[in-house]
Amino acid sequence: MFVLELTYTAPLERVDAALPGHVEWLERNYAAGHFLAAGRKVPRDGGLIIASVADRAAAEAIVAEDPFALAGVCDYRITEFVATTTAPALEAYKEQLPS
Template sequence: MFVINLHYIVPLDELDAHMKEHVAFLQKYYKEQVFIASGRKVPRTGGIILAAGRTKEEIEAIMQEDPFSTHGLAEVTVTEFLTSQTHPAFKKLLKEVFNS
């Protein structure tokens, strides 16, 4: 599993001009069953995406497609971690959808 950390490096109005493209990017990888959850940080300095089922290199390559990356709007860090404990419902979801 991976935690993808986006840190915005431009003013929010510049970022918001590309939000529709970014949401389309997210939806693509939800449909491909790569992304599990995503959302804004509080305060709004970036975002977090949870991903599963791929190697770190594949996730990094996917994130290069994000309009926030291609337009130089955010710095992206991918951290891989091994889940040792999960809520039973989450564990079931991972097995059903991601075969983890």
């Protein structure tokens, strides 16, 4: 499991110009089963995405396709974690610690 943290590096006007493509990218990744939740940070200086993908390489490949990244309006920080406990609705995403 991964947390994808976006930090805006450009004025909000440039971020907003890339927003329609970013939303389409989010929708594609939800449809593919890659994303569980996403949203803006408060204050609005970036966003967070919780992703369930096979490995870090897959997370990096998905991030590289984000129109925000392609437009150069944000930086990404990718954090991997093992979801050993979950809410009942996320039980299917529960993971085991590596041996």
